[in-house]
Amino acid sequence: MSLELQNISRSVNGECYIEDANITFEAGSFNVLLGRTLSGKTSLMRLIAGLDQPDTGRIMMNGIDVTGVPVQKRNIAMVYQQFINYPNLTVFENIASPLRIAGIDSQTILKRVNAVAEMLHIENFLQRLPLELSGGQQQRTAMARALIKEGGLILFDEPLVNLDYKLREELRVELRELFKVQNTIAIYASTEPSEALALGGVTTLMHEGKIIQAGHVNTVYSLPNSIESAELFSEPPINILEGRLEDTSASIGEHATFTFNTSNDLTSSGAYRFGIRPHHVSLEKNNSDDVALDLRVDVAEISGSETFLHMANGELVVVAQLMGVHQFHTDASVRVYLPIEKLYLFNSMGTMVQAPAYLSTEKNVRQLSEGIC
Amino acid sequence: MTKRKIIGISLYIFFIMLPIYWLVMMSFKSNEEILGSLTYWPVSFSLDNYATIFSDPSWYMGYVNSMIYVIMNVVITLLTALPAAYAFSRYRFLGDKHLFFWLLTNKMAPPAVFLLPFFQLYSSVGLFDTHIAVALAHCLFSVPLAVWILEGFMSGVPREIDETAYIDGYSFPRFFIKIFIPMIRSAIGVTAFFSFMFSWVELLMARTLTSIEAKPIGAIMTRTIGGEGVDWGLLAAAGVLTIIPGCLVVWFVRHHIAKGFALGRV
Numbered sequence: 001m002s003l004e005l006q007n008i009s010r011s012v013n014g015e016c017y018i019e020d021a022n023i024t025f026e027a028g029s030f031n032v033l034l035g036r037t038l039s040g041k042t043s044l045m046r047l048i049a050g051l052d053q054p055d056t057g058r059i060m061m062n063g064i065d066v067t068g069v070p071v072q073k074r075n076i077a078m079v080y081q082q083f084i085n086y087p088n089l090t091v092f093e094n095i096a097s098p099l100r101i102a103g104i105d106s107q108t109i110l111k112r113v114n115a116v117a118e119m120l121h122i123e124n125f126l127q128r129l130p131l132e133l134s135g136g137q138q139q140r141t142a143m144a145r146a147l148i149k150e151g152g153l154i155l156f157d158e159p160l161v162n163l164d165y166k167l168r169e170e171l172r173v174e175l176r177e178l179f180k181v182q183n184t185i186a187i188y189a190s191t192e193p194s195e196a197l198a199l200g201g202v203t204t205l206m207h208e209g210k211i212i213q214a215g216h217v218n219t220v221y222s223l224p225n226s227i228e229s230a231e232l233f234s235e236p237p238i239n240i241l242e243g244r245l246e247d248t249s250a251s252i253g254e255h256a257t258f259t260f261n262t263s264n265d266l267t268s269s270g271a272y273r274f275g276i277r278p279h280h281v282s283l284e285k286n287n288s289d290d291v292a293l294d295l296r297v298d299v300a301e302i303s304g305s306e307t308f309l310h311m312a313n314g315e316l317v318v319v320a321q322l323m324g325v326h327q328f329h330t331d332a333s334v335r336v337y338l339p340i341e342k343l344y345l346f347n348s349m350g351t352m353v354q355a356p357a358y359l360s361t362e363k364n365v366r367q368l369s370e371g372i373c
Numbered sequence: 374m375t376k377r378k379i380i381g382i383s384l385y386i387f388f389i390m391l392p393i394y395w396l397v398m399m400s401f402k403s404n405e406e407i408l409g410s411l412t413y414w415p416v417s418f419s420l421d422n423y424a425t426i427f428s429d430p431s432w433y434m435g436y437v438n439s440m441i442y443v444i445m446n447v448v449i450t451l452l453t454a455l456p457a458a459y460a461f462s463r464y465r466f467l468g469d470k471h472l473f474f475w476l477l478t479n480k481m482a483p484p485a486v487f488l489l490p491f492f493q494l495y496s497s498v499g500l501f502d503t504h505i506a507v508a509l510a511h512c513l514f515s516v517p518l519a520v521w522i523l524e525g526f527m528s529g530v531p532r533e534i535d536e537t538a539y540i541d542g543y544s545f546p547r548f549f550i551k552i553f554i555p556m557i558r559s560a561i562g563v564t565a566f567f568s569f570m571f572s573w574v575e576l577l578m579a580r581t582l583t584s585i586e587a588k589p590i591g592a593i594m595t596r597t598i599g600g601e602g603v604d605w606g607l608l609a610a611a612g613v614l615t616i617i618p619g620c621l622v623v624w625f626v627r628h629h630i631a632k633g634f635a636l637g638r639v
Contacts, residue, residue, distance in 0.1 A: 049540065
């Protein structure tokens with residue numbers, strides 16, 4: 001089963017929720033919808049599910065137009081951020097509910113419920129009511145109900161957000177395992193770049209109601225097509241430095257000048273923006289041609305084994321992600337080094353014009369081309 | 374609990390219970406004793422007053438009539454208020470907020486205002502002195518309250534449960550009966566209780582819209598004022614029997630009512 005959205009738009013009270021979405025979800029694929037809150041992930045899922053109707057466009061399942069088909073007839077399943085179960089039915093009946101409606105005999109139901117419950121480790125709670133379970137178990141029940149349907153499409157709307165950190169990690173791993181065997185399209189909405197990277201599959205980036213990039217998770221991460229994509233899919237967000245380029249001589253304001261080789265002659269001279277991920281910013285000079293920037297420390301944020309160093313100099317703002325715990329005094333002067341081969345080049349419109357040189361090494365090219373699917 | 378609290382609560386209960394105690398005591402006394410010197414408990418205990426009520430159809434039919442229209446009222450109220458409250462809690466439609474408020478304004482008018490139109494209307498369509506007439510008249514007051522209470526409870530049920538049910542394949546009627554109604558059963562209990570109580574204690578409409586066939590117990594009780602004066606004992610016994618159904622209903626829904634109060638809609 002494949003799913004295709006063609007020119008889907010929806011606005012409510014003049015506010016645009018989804019703008020001209022065009023995307024295809026392949027059969028058996030695992031898809032992550034990545035975007036900030038209010039970027040339209042839930043709206044898109046509700047359109048796919050048939051809970052809302054698009055203003056324009058068509059939704060095709062297996063090449064058949066299902067745009068106006070009521071949700072009951074779509075053979076989909078959905079797991080919400082809140083733990084949604086029927087509070088007056090036991091866990092067993094909750095999981096069995098789609099099968100009961102489909103009129104499947106109770107022998108088969110018993111077998112299938114037990115199988116799914118075992119997969120999700122809730123086989124010991126089948127006779128309880130959902131509200132007698134912990135949050136994680138409640139969400140497992142909701143997932144079991146979604147999985148048992150064996151429909152063509154499962155939608156996960158940030159299902160792990162309301163769980164504690166440990167449970168989230170655990171369920172995320174299991175979820176990925178479950179979908180290795182299921183031949184259904186899974187669409188998973190998330191706000192966290194790290195979650196998208198951990199889940200893998202196809203990543204679709206959403207921003208302000210628009211799909212801005214889609215592709216294999218590694219491709220989208222390594223080759224963002226715009227500053228928006230790069231900022232969205234990078235945690236902490238990618239550093240963007242305003243600069244200029246005249247032939248091969250580049251400058252970042254008054255702060256640094258360096259030689260930057262453009263691989264094609266499409267890039268003309270003018271204003272450009274350089275992008276570098278925080279974990280590529282270094283306090284030590286590793287190569288002779290590293291770009292040096294003199295900055296002052298704003299704040300050093302220590303998160304366990306890493307330090308996020310926020311620095312600025314005038315309009316120039318740089319965040320460095322450093323391994324280990326480092327202490328810095330506010331306003332201390334620091335010199336950071338940016339490796340040239342890890343710089344992204346964006347034009348003044350924010351479109352990426354050149355990927356970092358290190359990505360074109362043989363190994364990376366192979367990985368990326370495998371990723372493109 | 375401190376001593377002061379115990380004394381306070383005891384006093385409170387004493388003052389609440391005193392008139393009820395007096396009523397119950399009177400129902401076991403004879404008229405001579407009631408009108409005689411002050412006694413704190415029945416000197417000559419008798420069940421004669423109750424025997425009279427249970428043996429005379431003109432008495433006990435009053436209870437039967439009251440019960441019939443009260444149950445009719447509760448059923449009609451629930452059947453109409455459930456869909457209405459669901460619509461108010463789930464859908465946005467033109468003028469929904471105004472309509473919701475308008476429902477409540479029905480409760481602002483005193484029932485006496487509606488007496489004359491109801492009486493005239495029911496007489497002309499042949500509904501006068503029927504149980505359904507009283508039940509319908511009472512619906513004017515119990516339906517808005519029921520919608521108000523039920524809407525509060527229904528809005529507390531996440532909309533995602535409805536959607537999950539549709540995704541599972543439930544049709545709307547099946548979802549409503551199998552999933553939704555059981556989820557709000559305490560709300561239904563509270564609603565039924567309030568429409569029961571309203572209809573059970575309401576006297577003005579019930580009395581005006583009936584004459585013989587559907588005469589409620591409240592109206593019959595005024596009969597005890599006869600030529601030879603007031604039959605105090607009989608009246609007291611009828612009063613005790615009128616309290617009992619209310620007590621029973623309160624007993625059954627006492628847990629749900631606390632929930633209803635917590636939601637702030639009762």
